[in-house]
Amino acid sequence: MIHDHRHRRGAGLVALLAAAVLGLAGCSAVGTGSGGAAADTVTLVTHDSFWLPDEVFEVFTEQTGLTVRVVSQGDTGSLVNQLVLTKDAPLGDAVFGIDNTFASRALEAGVVVPAHLEAPALPDARAHALPGDDGALVAIDYGDVCVNIDDAWFAASDLAPPATLDDLVRPEYRSLFVTPNPVTSSPGFAFLLTTIAASGDTGWPGYWTALKANDVQVASGWTDAYQSAFTAGGGGGDRPVVVSYASSPPFTVPDGGSTPTTSALLDTCFRQVEHAGVLAGAKNPDGAALLVDFLLSDTVQQAIPGAMYMYPVSTSVALPDDWARWAPVATDPFTVDPAAVATHREEWLNRWTDLGVG
Amino acid sequence: MLGEPTPARLRDRPWVARTAWTLAAGVPLAFLVVFFALPVVAMVGRGFVVDGAVDLTGFTEVFSRPRTWRVVGLTLLQATLATVLCVLLGVPGAHTLYRARAFRGRAALRAFVTVPFVLPTVVVGVAFRALLQPSGPLGFLGLDHTLTAIVAALVFFNYSVVVRSVGGLWERLDPRAVQAARALGASPLRAFFTVTLPALAPAVASAASLVFLFSATSFGTVLVLGGTRFGTVETEIWVQTTQYLNLRAAAVLSVTQLVVVAGVLAVVARTQASRERALPMIEPGRREPDAAGEPGSRVVTVAAATVTGAVVVAVAMPLVALVLRSLRVGDGWGLDHYVALAAPARGLGVSALEAAVTSVRVAVDATLIALLVGGLLALVLSRRPARPGARRALAGLDGLVMLPLGVSAVTVGFGLLLTMARPFGLDVDLRTSPLLLPVAQATVAVPLVVRTVLPVLRAIDPRQREAAATLGAGPGRVLATVDAPAGLRALGLAAGFAFAASLGEFGATSFLVRPNDPTLPVVVFRLIGRPGLDAAGQATAAAVLLAVLSAVAVAVFERLRSRTVGAQW
Numbered sequence: 001m002i003h004d005h006r007h008r009r010g011a012g013l014v015a016l017l018a019a020a021v022l023g024l025a026g027c028s029a030v031g032t033g034s035g036g037a038a039a040d041t042v043t044l045v046t047h048d049s050f051w052l053p054d055e056v057f058e059v060f061t062e063q064t065g066l067t068v069r070v071v072s073q074g075d076t077g078s079l080v081n082q083l084v085l086t087k088d089a090p091l092g093d094a095v096f097g098i099d100n101t102f103a104s105r106a107l108e109a110g111v112v113v114p115a116h117l118e119a120p121a122l123p124d125a126r127a128h129a130l131p132g133d134d135g136a137l138v139a140i141d142y143g144d145v146c147v148n149i150d151d152a153w154f155a156a157s158d159l160a161p162p163a164t165l166d167d168l169v170r171p172e173y174r175s176l177f178v179t180p181n182p183v184t185s186s187p188g189f190a191f192l193l194t195t196i197a198a199s200g201d202t203g204w205p206g207y208w209t210a211l212k213a214n215d216v217q218v219a220s221g222w223t224d225a226y227q228s229a230f231t232a233g234g235g236g237g238d239r240p241v242v243v244s245y246a247s248s249p250p251f252t253v254p255d256g257g258s259t260p261t262t263s264a265l266l267d268t269c270f271r272q273v274e275h276a277g278v279l280a281g282a283k284n285p286d287g288a289a290l291l292v293d294f295l296l297s298d299t300v301q302q303a304i305p306g307a308m309y310m311y312p313v314s315t316s317v318a319l320p321d322d323w324a325r326w327a328p329v330a331t332d333p334f335t336v337d338p339a340a341v342a343t344h345r346e347e348w349l350n351r352w353t354d355l356g357v358g
Numbered sequence: 359m360l361g362e363p364t365p366a367r368l369r370d371r372p373w374v375a376r377t378a379w380t381l382a383a384g385v386p387l388a389f390l391v392v393f394f395a396l397p398v399v400a401m402v403g404r405g406f407v408v409d410g411a412v413d414l415t416g417f418t419e420v421f422s423r424p425r426t427w428r429v430v431g432l433t434l435l436q437a438t439l440a441t442v443l444c445v446l447l448g449v450p451g452a453h454t455l456y457r458a459r460a461f462r463g464r465a466a467l468r469a470f471v472t473v474p475f476v477l478p479t480v481v482v483g484v485a486f487r488a489l490l491q492p493s494g495p496l497g498f499l500g501l502d503h504t505l506t507a508i509v510a511a512l513v514f515f516n517y518s519v520v521v522r523s524v525g526g527l528w529e530r531l532d533p534r535a536v537q538a539a540r541a542l543g544a545s546p547l548r549a550f551f552t553v554t555l556p557a558l559a560p561a562v563a564s565a566a567s568l569v570f571l572f573s574a575t576s577f578g579t580v581l582v583l584g585g586t587r588f589g590t591v592e593t594e595i596w597v598q599t600t601q602y603l604n605l606r607a608a609a610v611l612s613v614t615q616l617v618v619v620a621g622v623l624a625v626v627a628r629t630q631a632s633r634e635r636a637l638p639m640i641e642p643g644r645r646e647p648d649a650a651g652e653p654g655s656r657v658v659t660v661a662a663a664t665v666t667g668a669v670v671v672a673v674a675m676p677l678v679a680l681v682l683r684s685l686r687v688g689d690g691w692g693l694d695h696y697v698a699l700a701a702p703a704r705g706l707g708v709s710a711l712e713a714a715v716t717s718v719r720v721a722v723d724a725t726l727i728a729l730l731v732g733g734l735l736a737l738v739l740s741r742r743p744a745r746p747g748a749r750r751a752l753a754g755l756d757g758l759v760m761l762p763l764g765v766s767a768v769t770v771g772f773g774l775l776l777t778m779a780r781p782f783g784l785d786v787d788l789r790t791s792p793l794l795l796p797v798a799q800a801t802v803a804v805p806l807v808v809r810t811v812l813p814v815l816r817a818i819d820p821r822q823r824e825a826a827a828t829l830g831a832g833p834g835r836v837l838a839t840v841d842a843p844a845g846l847r848a849l850g851l852a853a854g855f856a857f858a859a860s861l862g863e864f865g866a867t868s869f870l871v872r873p874n875d876p877t878l879p880v881v882v883f884r885l886i887g888r889p890g891l892d893a894a895g896q897a898t899a900a901a902v903l904l905a906v907l908s909a910v911a912v913a914v915f916e917r918l919r920s921r922t923v924g925a926q927w
Contacts, residue, residue: 043790048868048880049887071790074771074868078600082775085404089779091790105603183597184581217503220483220581223886227894228487234686234891235484238493251891255688309888346602353425356587 042287043069043092045279047079049308050097056303060294066287076102076186084109087280093288096140096276096295101189103130103137103275104342112136112277115289119296121314128273128313130338137275140295141310144246144269144329145190147177150232152261153240162241164267165198169210178217178229178239183349185221190270191243192352193341197270197334205355212357232262246329247309250322260326269330274310375833383738383755386731386804392781394762394801397773398612404776405609416606426594430614433590436505437574440512444569445562447513447669448520450662456525458659468525469913471673472518476862476908479578481882481901485676486511486583488683496675507583512576514673516569523565524558527813531557546658564809567626571619571763577865591615595766612769619764623757677905684898688891695892695899703885703896710881710900714907717861717877723796724803724860725853731800732807732856733849735759737841739808740815759808762801767865774798774870792875798866803856810852814844854915858908878904 050072057068071092073079080102083095087109098106106112107130114135119125128139147168154161162168168177180188192204199207217239219225228235230242232252246269249260276295278288294300301312305320311329318324406412420426455468474482488494490502501507531554539549575592589597591611598608687694699710708716739756743749762770778788788794818840826836864879876884878900885897 048884051884069790074600081600081603082772084603085772086775086779086789089787091775181581183601184593221887224483224487224582227886228484228491234894235488235491235683236493237491346604349597349601 039284040065041067041069042094042284042291043071044291045079045083045090045092045095046070046072047076047097048072048074051307052300052303053307056299059299060291063294064287064290066284066290068291080106080111083111083279087111090279090281092279093282093284094276094278094291096274098137098275098277099186100130100271100273100275100338101186101193101341101345103133104338106277107133107136108342110280113280113285115278115285115292117289117293117296119293121296121298121301121316124313124315125296130275132339137277138292138296139273139313140276140300141304141308141312142271142273142329143310144264144266144271144333145187145194145243146246146264146266146269146330147191148226148230148242148244148248148262148264150230150240150262153231163265165195165207168216168241169207169214171214173214173241175215175217176239177211177214177241178219178225178237179243180222180225181218181220182352185225186272187222187243187245188218188225189349190272192348193336194268194270194334196348197336205351208352208355208357212355216357218357245309247305247311247323247327250320250326253322253326264327266328266330269333271330271333271335273313378834379738379741382734386735386738387755389727389731390759390762390801390804393774393797394765394770397770397777398765399773400776401605401769401773402609402612405605405607405612408606413606416610420607420610425589426611429589429591429594430618432588433574433592434618436508436512436580436588436590437570439509440516440573441566441570443509443513444516444520445566447665448517448565449524449558449562450665451517451521451669452523452525452528453658453662454666455521456529457531458662465913467670468522469909471521471670472858472912473677473905473909474514474673475516475518476858477515477901477905479576479582479864481680481886481898481904482511482514482676483578483582484886484898485680485683486514488679489676490583495679503584503587505584505588508580508588511579511583512573514676515576515579516572517669517673519568519572520562520565523568523809524561527558527561527817528554550658560813563626564813567623567760568763568805568809570622571760574619574622575615575764575766577767591618592766596768599768599772608769612766615764615766616761619761620757623760623764627753627757680898680905681902684895684902686895695895696903698892698896699899699903703881708876708881710878710896710903713876713878713881713900714903716875717879717904718907720796720799720877721857721860724799724863725856727796727800728803728807728856728860729849729853732759732804732852733811733845735804736808736811736815737837737845739812740818740841742820756812760805763805770798770801771866771868771870795867795870796860798870799860799863800856802863802866803859806855806859807849807852810855811845811848814848815841818844851915854912857911857915861908861911862904878907 050070061067069092073082073091076097076099079095080098082091083106090111095112098112117138122138125139128142129135130137147162147165149161151161159172162170162173167173179191182188182192195207196204198204217225217229219229222244225242226233226244226248229237229239230244231237231240233242244264246264246266249262249264252260252262254261276292278285278292282288296314298314298317301314301317304310304312305323311319311323319327405416406414451471455464455471486507487502489496490499490507491497492500492502501510535553535557536549539553540546544552574590576590577592577596580588580590580593591614595608595611595615598604598611684695685691685693702709702712735755739752739759741752743752774794775789778794780786781788823836823840826840827833831839862879864883867877867880868883882897882900882904885893885900888894
């Protein structure tokens with residue numbers, strides 16, 4: 001305490017600071033948050049690419065009286081690993097976003113349990129079911145990771161565009177290809193799986209050695225590869241061939257134009273399927289099952305392309321027009337057994353790293 | 359005076375003072391233990407304890423891989439190069455921006471060089487790549503995906519740490535010591551090396567340790583500009599934890615990181631202990647630096663200004679590239695991306711402006727927590743207890759408070775998930791609570807607060823306190839009259855850094871933020887990860903908004919600094 005008027009300056013400063021603290025506290029975030037898990041909320045744990053419009057969740061609340069709380073936990077790998085680590089005290093009730101490259105780890109650890117579901121689109125989801133899964137994971141959406149090319153760039157050059165994986169290692173396509181790093185990026189890993197599926201367990205290192213000899217560029221993530229290095233990504237890049245998604249081309253329709261300037265090579269695709277499920281030990285398992293059902297409803301399925309750039313599993317909803325025209329998926333994508341991915345992920349990525357490509 | 363002054367009562371009852379000091383040390387320590395140390399121990403423990411038994415074979419396994427040694431070597435190399443460069447460039451910067459005669463726009467320039475410090479790495483990565491890739495304006499340098507590019511980016515981020523830290527001390531240094539040396543015939547250079555530099559040494563050491571910590575734990579920059587080829591311990595921990603779930607390897611790497619960081623901090627602490635002392639300071643605003651005449655200082659001034667000018671241009675380049683990209687609309691130019699910031703972004707649900715409000719709110723909470731915890735810690739650390747045991751304890755604590763900057767955000771983030779399910783047996787799941795975000799950001803800001811406030815308190819001449827005590831002031835009174843005025847102003851300045859650091863924080867945020875309530879860096883990250891030129895344009899516009907916000911915050915608190923004595927950060 002300050003008892004002396006001679007120290008009014010100090011006192012004034014204290015008062016000023018106190019006033020500032022109180023003023024700042026007025027715009028604090030504490031207190032604006034929602035409380036813990038109540039009986040009328042259901043908590044959805046997901047990755048950081050997840051998003052659905054609020055209106056969609058409002059529909060769910062109208063139908064069930066339940067409020068959805070969304071918590072996101074980093075990328076897909078972080079999400080699954082955090083679920084494994086917190087299995088005894090789960091982060092929420094339901095999960096969305098476990099893809100087929102991480103699914104086995106989630107299933108082995110038993111972080112999701114089968115639930116009683118009633119969605120009409122369930123048979124569509126089962127068409128994407130994982131081998132050996134007893135229904136704990138339910139497919140919600142999917143997408144193809146494919147090599148994309150800048151058609152405008154190839155039209156302006158004398159070069160015929162590449163079409164297959166083998167083309168990418170031919171000398172005329174030297175220094176034209178960029179891919180995200182498989183260690184740090186999920187589309188990058190999907191492309192590594194493509195090459196493993198295509199060249200076999202013994203052949204793929206040779207393929208990557210050939211890619212390296214052909215001056216492939218390895219970017220840290222999709223953003224870096226597509227937005228910076230790709231010629232059609234707007235970042236002034238100089239690589240006209242890039243690993244991206246089958247759904248990327250519609251976004252390159254120029255203003256005033258009607259045709260995209262890029263296309264996906266459908267013979268180079270790996271299919272990613274994203275699943276949802278009810279978490280083991282959920283506080284509100286019934287609400288979680290209702291939420292998983294809801295993710296398969298037309299309301300959500302219709303919103304998925306616009307919100308998350310993936311394709312809905314349900315056959316009862318239509319794709320956006322430009323997707324239907326310009327973003328077909330592969331008819332025969334490459335696949336790798338999810339159990340093999342779970343077993344060999346680290347080994348494959350260590351081998352890839354040792355090749356010194358990126 | 360109103361009756362019997364409190365201090366005298368305090369003197370009669372020493373246990374009151376002792377209790378007060380115990381609380382002052384205990385509260386912040388408890389905070390750091392609960393929200394930092396325990397999570398880290400829990401996470402590392404998961405890697406070393408297998409089926410209830412301690413298993414340390416991970417060490418032999420991890421260290422038998424050649425890659426591990428390469429990664430440790432690269433971490434040290436990158437961090438050391440960045441630190442050395444930051445110091446070499448930052449000391450001239452401190453001279454020009456703080457010591458030399460004031461010039462028009464100096465305050466703006468001070469705020470400007472701080473902007474990179476708060477930019478999200480993903481944005482800086484994009485800006486740097488746009489400059490460095492073969493088709494970019496600096497493509498001819500061939501720096502894309504090289505160690506040089508990484509080090510350049512680290513210097514870009516951390517340059518201001520040295521400038522502010524050293525500048526803060528330098529501007530208050532009494533010029534008469536140098537004048538005396540010059541009068542006795544020392545050359546300007548000799549005077550600098552024998553008088554000025556030793557006086558600045560604690561600030562340089564303090565700044566260098568911060569830069570080293572930031573550089574050694576940098577994650578996004580390394581990945582975007584170098585790729586896994588230039589992997590560091592930090593990127594390796596991220597990969598092992600989030601991709602492989604190899605907790606054994608992650609735990610070994612976390613311990614390695616801790617040992618490296620602690621080693622560096624110990625070295626710095628030794629340097630500081632021998633140097634840090636009360637310095638002859640001048641009253642703020644009572645000085646005309648060059649006018650007072652440091653003969654021959656013109657050469658020094660011009661040389662420093664030249665270096666600083668070059669650095670400012672270099673710092674400006676990625677920022678200009680960023681602004682240009684945000685103004686690029688289709689084939690032309692326009693403000694469309696900025697207009698779009700007010701509308702809910704596709705795929706986000708909130709507008710960038712709403713996210714900015716969230717960011718500010720979280721940053722306010724984080725700042726308040728960091729000021730309370732960091733302020734108390736600085737106060738405790740500034741004491742000079744007589745007992746050697748207490749002195750050693752304080753020296754240890756001094757290093758300890760820096761650790762949150764030196765430990766991987768992934769380890770802390772995952773650790774929080776392990777320990778915050780039912781903290782203290784309470785039935786509150788803090789892991790998904792909005793409270794955890796500002797708390798996590800505050801643990802990162804606490805070291806900045808301590809490093810800002812502590813040197814100010816230590817620079818107070820102990821004789822001032824002794825004089826006050828002799829005149830009858832008790833310990834509480836001495837605190838209120840001697841320490842408080844300087845300390846509170848330093849706290850105001852620290853608030854600026856804590857606020858800015860929290861505003862740009864992304865590591866812990868990415869694990870803790872709620873997707874329908876994102877902060878601005880998260881919006882930038884999401885937008886830039888989306889297809890379409892508009893999304894990228896909006897992302898850069900949002901990044902520019904973030905940069906402007908933090909520059910304004912820093913500039914506002916800079917005004918406080920002009921009345922602050924010798925803050926060192």
